[in-house]
Amino acid sequence: MLNSAVINLSVIKRNAENVKTALGGKSKLCAVVKADAYGHGAEKIAAALYTVSDCFAVALPEEGVSLRLSGIDKEILVLTPLSAGDEKVCVEYGLTASAASEKDVRRLEKECEAQGKTVNFHIAYNTGMNRYGADGVEEVCRIADEATKCRYAMLTGLYSHYAAPENDVSFYKATEKFVKARDIIKSYDKNATCHISASGGFLRGAHYDMVRIGLLLYGYKPFVSDAINVKPAMRVYAPVVAKRTLSVGETAFYGETRAEKPERLSLVRYGYADGLPRKRVKGQFGNRCMDVTALTDNDKRFVNVIENAEELSSEYGTITYELLCGAARRAEKIYVT
Template identity: 35%
Template sequence: MGGKTMRKTRAIIRLSQFEENIKQLKSLTKPNTAFMVVVKANAYGHGSLKIAEQAAKAGASWLGVALPEEGAELRESGVQLPILVLGDASQEQCKIALQHNLTQCVPSIGTARYLNEAARKYGKKVKAHLKLDTGMGRIGLRRIEEIKSFVNELSSMDGIELEGVFTHLAAADEADTSFTRKQIKKFDDMLLVIKERGIRLRWVHAANSAGVLQYQDADYNLVRCGISTYGYYPSNFVKDNAKIELSPIMQWESCISSVRVINSGESVSYGCTYTAKGDRRVAVLPVGYADGYPRRLSNKAFVLVCGKKAPIIGRVCMDQMMIDITDIPDASADSSVVLMGEQKSEKITADDLSDLCDTISYEILTSISERVPRVYQD
């Protein structure tokens, strides 16, 4: 939301905990390994500009984004760290990468041609990292012959400075290590082919958050961490086996806007999916699925009020939801409510909400909409 807002629904971001998470993650990497903080999708819902600035203070060497437009927005706000666009780019997006001094992922010869064309047009060189597909099945060169052909054509592209190569680990958060080991072996074989053709690369990277937490031998000289810097583990398996402790940096809060008593047999919200079995005290919260709170949590999840769990009753609405505070006599209008975070001895995490939605913490965090103000605390 632009401008100042008086909303009591807000996401509080603890920057000191963000720095601590980075410190913990860096302790797992080899000395002199560069660290990239992935800030795509508005820094996983935490606010990309402020997170990018704090990442630099915390010792990050790189930032990662999904789109050239995301990188351009950071550049226009004064961010100076090297920024790698992790996704593919169209011809027009390649121009954006060039104009904003972004390092562009090159997953195909077609993208390389677009980049080189833009570089020649503007009389500049563009930095690029070659993407290799070792098992993700998404983007990148997959076969040795493709790599050889790419390298041969690249030699005639004077607008591109190929300074790096990378791959993405698809199953590093799983208990079975066999697929990840195959990926690392394939990546090493591909790197050898590139080096044999005289290309010297400054940056080589494969480890994502799960890779850093589980595969210290896959550091190469740069690692990319997204979800872990925000305090969440890529999977329960990784969390259970982690050598470090991460803590979520976001607390999502709201308040009670009004309280009413409904009688036995009366219903709440759309579709009458909740019917009171006795007289109940019901509180209304000024937050709903347009703010990113999943409608799938209707009649399933809890929030925290006065340090106690209060169940959501009825369907979550676009802008409001209702909770049962019958057993919380101290709760009243204006009482603080925690949707995700801690209150006294109770805690609700994005993992808790994602389990109820049959999804992952990433989706919960990135779905929190821009109309929820982000408030930053040191």
Template identity: 30%
Template sequence: MRPSRALIDLDALRHNYFLARHLHGGRALAVVKANAYGHGALECARALAADADGFAVAFLEEALELRAAGIEQPILLLEGIFMPDELDEVIRHDLWIVVHHAEQIRIIDHAKPALPLEVWLKMNSGMNRAGFLPHELRAAWQRLKDSGKVGGITLMSHFARADEPHVIATAEQVTAFDSATRDLPGPRSLANSGAILGWPAAHRDWARPGILLYGADPMPGEPNGLRPVMTLESAVIAIREIPAGAPLGYGARFHAERATRVGLVALGYADGYPRALPDGTPVAVDGIRTRLIGRVSMDLLTVDLTDLPDAGLGSRVELWGANIPVNRIAEAVNTISYELLCNVKRVRFEYSGG
């Protein structure tokens, strides 16, 4: 069996959820959209089911998978509904919906739901992506109340730069939200992962932890106490010696500076490890840091074993996890940990702490 695998530590997931809820106060929706950021939505939701106040997903199909698996907690659709017939499923499965544009209110106006809808009304406080503008929010709220088809309304917004603690944009968004929602009743939700960790002034009734649940700190370098949930690993499957000056791999990008002991590892970009990673990217072999050498190919990559005499066939190779932060790998290819974690595929997933 090919040795590449993603090890998912569900104890770490629970630790991160409890930490987020403790830091924020109030209640917390565990965001498990996009297959729990690549970690397995069903397994992660089951692991949190006994403790989570609720879950958030992107759209209806993701919620229905959780309900079919027996998840009974509240589930919020962050994108809301797209078509009128989705409201029947929302009611049938007791789902909550975000309303962020006028067409969604029109759908509710023309619907005849058997039960009142639970709505999260989204304001555009400065991200300028989704949500009602501040001067539109009160009228949207009133339309929902006047429809007679809505029960509770939670007021929410989303931050564009909460992971930048020295940028004032988040404080400005909080001010805009508070000003526009003043005197409107109902619970509030502002804090995503970055705001949970770095913006106490944004803490309200509900938190929405996403990436921090999976231990990829949105504020790298801060001692936030998160534990990585995924370890992406494989093993050395062959070893060769190349002389100084010899090329290695596609495009001969790497040339050995000295006689080099090369370990061939069964993992590549088809598994989600980026092709664009440069020579020198850290990897850990049997827990000891060394480096990537040569271009990552579809199924294989190569690492430097020259200074690791005890490493050999079968040695464990960690691409990210406890020894190699996924944020470090993301930085090396000018992206974010979210993208790397969501792109893991083809490897075997193994869960512990369930």
């Protein structure tokens, strides 16, 4: 039996509308639906947000293809710079590519010539996260100069990403670097879309031409902020499939966790293979098994295993993003409005 992930599309749409309202019509909203929309189902979420979001963002070209095949015809930005063969997919399906070097631009131009099509791309720029992107404004200039030689590969934007938007020193340092690169790109094309903020940067007010919103869409904040109200949209229910009674000193499941008092355990059909970590947390007896979890003090027939992803992530010593991406891994997605 699969577990059930109940996902409220109206809640996600309202979260997006709250972001849109805060932008005041001055910046575009890009809905981030990579990683299967943080575990919520990319195609369904994109369809629900079609009238609210100006465009969409994914991590891989293949994710963009899935959106195209589901009927999404708006701009789709691929946030990972080109790997071998990615240029073919971006051109074929009209995905906006990321370029981090002059070589990337040449690859896109060559593929456009081969397919007889055009393609848009944004320059990925490193402002301190040291993950992806061109290093330094000199490299940004070289990429932009390369784009002026192209007939088919069109430079339409530049973006970066805050490593720690909640930290003032990191935030302002990255912002300063981004603004310098933005000004350069605007000198090539004043209409280029320049953006640096995901949910965290948005909460700090760094909107620029566009914001890329992921976590906030799904009802959580990367750090405490009263800038906007959002509501979680997903619950994952797993059935109680058996009951067990333990006497003092008895063990259950793997390992040596012993009952310190008489226990009445509920065996829930949710294990670490279903998405949440193996580690023992509050209300749980011992570690999870691959397919089942033992709960104490439970009288429910179905258990919502991700009541509050933010609080649960703190217990697990991880982040909300990770739990959301995995929680519904082995669940049937049920969409409600």
